[in-house]
Amino acid sequence: MSENENIEDREELLSTKKVTISMGPQHPSAHGVLHLILEMQGEKILRAEPDIGYLHRGTEKIAENLLYHQFTPYTDRLDYMSAMSNNMAYVMAVEKALGIEGDIPDRAEYLRVIVAELARCASHLLGIGAWAVDMGALTAFLYCIREREMCLDLFEMISGARMTCSYMRVGGVRYDADQKFFDKVRDFVRILPEKLDEYNKLLTGNRIWIQRNRDIGAISAEDAINFGFTGPNLRASGVPWDIRKDTPYSVYDRFDFDVPVGEKGDCFDRYLLRMAEMRQSLRIIEQALDSMPDGPIAVDIPDVVPPAKDAIYDNMENLIHHFKYVSSGFTVPEGEVYSAIEGPKGILGVYILSDGTEKPYRLKLRVPSFVNLQVMDFLSKETYMADVVAILSSLDPVFGECDK
């Protein structure tokens, strides 16, 4: 009897305890400032709870106090890996509210498409690179960064800024592109496929990379839809939902491109899908370059678009016009609009409720990183701690966007 008691005591002594670990917000693979509360039994994950908000800046509230055109730079800081796409989502929503979405000159639309697709490449490159470094492949990361650098150089050429571009404005784009820029873009279109093959050699066929990602964090198409997945993460589960194709905006209906889909919806499919998407983006860029029309780069509506900077120095009327634009902006008719684009991370939607003044009454952003992140607990259950890193990287959240 006493022996049994002793054994029971011992078992209690030896029983393992659940450990709660705070992964982040200061953690090398927290992808910014994600605080992931992991409940673990040894290395097994019992629960993963994302705790967000460390980068909350009240972007939506800020918008209510800014003129419509003043808010564009704030969108740069949403998904700071692809400022161009965010610009596009916002200006398209305002244009829709103004009712001028059909009047945007073709050249502006083409330039928008080119830079937005470049932003998609930059975002996917960094996504894959950061993922690789979380899995320990530092070299793949630096290779990806090298090509992303080319994208950023292109952004610098066209907008003067590398990451926070603010290139687009309501009614068009801010600066025209010259032949030098187009040549550089062509170089990029030519070079990137070779480099993608290089990553293929480093990662796709790599046994360790496959073992770390295949069948990890698999999500069925039905679950993916129910969780509100969009973008590459949804398509990796086999749902061909790409609003560039299904509800075309801008001039995407003029281009010929495929929507790659995955099969299993696991991390490896999400990786392959991003690789395939970059190639499709390059196809779009190439077609846009080939059929680049001439013409103005912004609508000819003086209320919305100020005169060019060099025209205001020697012309009083232009100076007044410019002053009027920057100080009081333009009014947007009463009503509500929702407009969305296919961002690199998923559908980026902008909802604007206007009360007829120069500032939005309410602005709501539908950000893919936030929506995608809620699946963390569902996918991480019963996996190992190292898998959580793979799953998080494969969802590719950016916390500027998630925390807004």
Place this chain on the structure above:
Amino acid sequence: MTELTNILPSMATVLQVIMIAVKCVIIAGIVMNLPIILVWLERKVAGHIQQRPGPMRIGPHGLLQSVADGIKLIFKEDIIPSKADKIVFIIAPVIALIPAMTVFVTIPFGDSIMIPYINQEVTLYIADFNVAILFILAVGGISVYGFMLGGWASNSKYALLGSIRAAAQMISYEVAFSFAAIGVVMMTNSLSLVDIVHAQDGWFTNWNILYLPVGPVWFCIFFVAALAELNRIPFDMSEDEGSLAAGYQVEYSGMKFSLFALAEYSAMVSISVLCVIFFFGGWNAPIPGIPIVPPVLWLIGKTFVFIYFFMVIRFTLPRYRYDQLMTIGWKVLIPLSLVMILITGLMRILL
């Protein structure tokens, strides 16, 4: 007077002791300072693999970079977490370092040379144990205590997970590592490293790597197990910065942190030397008739090839997951080495 001479050791013995002391100091000096070069080399290799120059600022081609880093680490604030087990926390890096250095006692860098003026023959190793392999395995196994205690004493969950991983990984791979050493012993009929090298004298066809068909397989087992023993990518579970930040050394800073790094680099050097001694003929030239290059240089050259190889691997491969690592250890390497022992044994008996 005669009594005194009986008590006093003879001149030869005194000389012998002095020789050993001098050799110890020289080897300790080399091993302690080698990481300075190796860190620079590793960063240069990383840089060139990743198409960037690597360290370039301090000294020609950044040669003095690791000296600068060392000085910085010495002067850095030495933080001990308030809830840490202070004594264990302090001695853990030392426990990790000492075994990694002690291994060099048995390593032969060459056979022996004559020193001209004192007409004394000097062996190029500190000691030729007849159980050198056992000594290396035993002493090398102790260093895991450093990683374990360091992680435990830090009183941090990340460090604890790191040290659990380190312990499990090292114990698992110690088995495969020892089996590979047994393979070498079976191929060369000796536990002494000097005899192991002498068994591979002559042409490069005598090297253990070419002891067909088992030699290459033994080498692969040894090399993979060594990678795991070294805690390097693809097996660096215990300091997996992807999930554990820095693993067992997450709370260490300053000189204690660099002692861990020193231990790792010393281990890398000793494992590389062992690779050469076990499988690539030690200090033997591939073709016997090359007298111009002294044997020591052959050993150093071959060792650096392996060190370079370890570095290239680190910057090429991603890392395995903890359970996958265990699977490789227990389900692949150990059964494979058991089969290889059988085959090698049969070869020894029948051939």
